[in-house]
Amino acid sequence: MAGALEFEKPVLELKKKITELKEYTKNTDVDFTDEIEKLEARLEKLEREIYENIKPWDRVQIARHPERPTTLDYISRLFDDFFECHGDRTFGDDEAIVGGIAKFNGLPVTVIGHQRGKDTKENIRRNFGMPHPEGYRKALRLMKQADKFKRPIICFIDTKGAYPGKAAEERGQSEAIARNLFEMAGLKVPVVCIVIGEGGSGGALALGVGNHIHMLENSTYSVISPEGAASILWKDASLARKAAETMKITAPDLKELGLIDEIIPETKGGAHKDVDGQAKEIEAVLKKSFKELCSLSAEELVEHRYKKYKMIGQYSFFNEYIGVN
Secondary structure (H helix, E strand, O other), rough: OOOOHHHHHHHHHHHHHHHHHHHHHHOOOOOOOOHHHHHHHHHHHHHHHHHHHHHHHHHHHHHHOOOOOOOOHHHHOOOOEEEEEEOOOOOOOOEEEEEEEEEEEEEEEEEEEEEOOOHHHHHHHHHOOOOOOOHHHHHHHHHHHHHHHHOOEEEEEEEEEOOOHHHHOOOOOOOOHHHHHHHOOOOOOOOOEEOOOEEEEHHHOOOOOEEEEEEEEEOEEEOOOOOHHHHHHHHHHHHHHHHHHHOHHHHHHHHHHOOEEEEEOOOHHHHHHHHHHHHHHHHHHHHHHHHHOOOHHHHHHHHHHHHHOOOOOOOHHHHHHHOOO
């Protein structure tokens, strides 16, 4: 059961047993039809129990699944005539972020997203989806271009976080992320962000200032990884499961808190089980977002973004805090 996650192993073991019985019945005179029907009924019940009650840590594991679809997987299925653009015009080209121009149902758009590798060699080339500052500057260059030519922007978020290495810090990692946050807030075109895997810290936020923010059902969005949080809070990274439950990092939690707009359903067990079907779910949400956002003026789009972030969380003004009317 290569690629199987721990929580779904009972389902896969039962499926394997059903397949073996069907094959045995097919190749012999022994009829196991009744037993197969009972096992299939048991399988249906087991799948319902497991997949309808997925724990936060299980969702973390699904979001990190090595076969989980990446930005380029969705680009090839959702967009026509994608033309990838490279480089930040300052230092170089960071392959941990891909971006370019494409058409979405005939509408010219700019598409940007984090990009992981599918194997060790590609992961090394793409730095495991952890961008350097030139990656964020490339993304910003494409966003400013989209703003100039009035193209809607779609951002796919999927990173453990921005690369924390010495070279990245020397080239201005923090400034690059902060600049993206600042500039994205004022873009005069629709910006739709979709968390498709892990959304980690400032590395995710640098592509995450949008009019609409959606999340795949089994993706995560957090200020720090569960392992990192456990190390800080309890000095023990092995308590990551507990941290995942405490941090409220899953799509249902963030929808309840008002941080995201819509949860995009996934196939049972995760998007990697049916990439084409998952792309269709994303397409439906994008159509809905553009139908709402493309009717707004440039000023209304900026105001929409401002109000969205203003409404997140609970706060009190200083005068209220000190008791001044």
